[in-house]
Amino acid sequence: MAGNMELICKRCFPQAIRVTDRFHVQKLATEALQEMRIKYRWEAMDAENEAIEQSKRTGNPFQSEILHNGDTIKQLLARSRYVLYKKPSDWTASQKDRAELLFGRFPDLKTAYGLSIGLSQLFENTKDKVFGLANLAKWHEKVRQTGFKAFNTIARSIQNHYQTILNYFDHRSTNASAESFNAKIKAFRSQFRGVKNIEFFLFRLTQLYA
Template sequence: AFMNAYHVIDKFHVIKNIIEQLQSVRIRYRQQELALRRKAKQKKESFPEVCFSNGDTTLQLLARSRGLLFLLPNQWSIQQKQRAEILFELYPEIKTAYHCVLKIRQWFTAPKGKSTYKKTREEKQYKIKQLIDELKQTAIEEVENIAYLIEKNSAQILHYFIAKETNAKAEALNQNLQRFINVNYGARNTDFFLYRVKVHFT
């Protein structure tokens, strides 16, 4: 039906998924800290609590760092910058994962000036292969998950650079259609339903 259609894996969905993996690294360390406290409690031992220069305890540091991991470094507040420095020094894996995510977000930036799709695609394809190899070499499970996600869907992800478009319009139309079906109690008479859709959306 749509001869020139192509599937784009939405840039924002990709970024959402890779940030979820980044957050998983942080959550893993927080779970480890909670486990240490449970063991100490079971043994009826006191647990030595560390307080960092910004006033955070270890658990507070890991919990309060959630927000800054969504942001680019130039978007951090002074407090978030201080927290990030402590977090990255204490947990190098979180630092590595964060910088890998930054590289992917940077990769999605379209080239400035005039450039053909073929040239852009070739450059981006070469760069993403390098990034995938780099991510796999980190030996961090969550970062490797990001690498395999991108590798598996690289063709559809690269389609983003055809016109720097996403699936947002198609998704919005689909939502409107679903709402239309619900309001009209389904679509048993297909011909009449398609006629009503045509009238409604034109």
């Protein structure tokens, strides 16, 4: 399907320059970070279950470790989800405290968070393709040094599509307007519970939005 869409775009817009949306690239990095957090959370849950079973066998009461903010380790990892989506400047006081506890316990998450934020800052602060290519190369090297599997997958994907990613720096184009228009079309379509006459539907769209 994606291949067909690309051929359609080339046929209809032969002079257009293809741009990979920067927010899609950043989303991949965020998802890799969250994947690491979830992995640690499952490990914490397994450790807690094992400790509970051990306490039953020995007759010693089980007591979870409580951090100074009131979280257990399992809760810390669960409640840090939104912390990792934000920039440090946007953290509340409690989120800042939770981040310090999280990164102190799981330094790999701190490194991965730095990679995610670093990619976002790369797009925000880079002015042209030349510096964009250089900064992406530096980011790739940081990823390689960490050895994080999830981020290596993203790095490979970026490497395979670097030309269209770098096209962003020509005009700093994103697909925000296309996403907005798509949302309008979906909302319009939902009013009629589907479309029976496609030609008439497209005609009405041109009258409303053209």
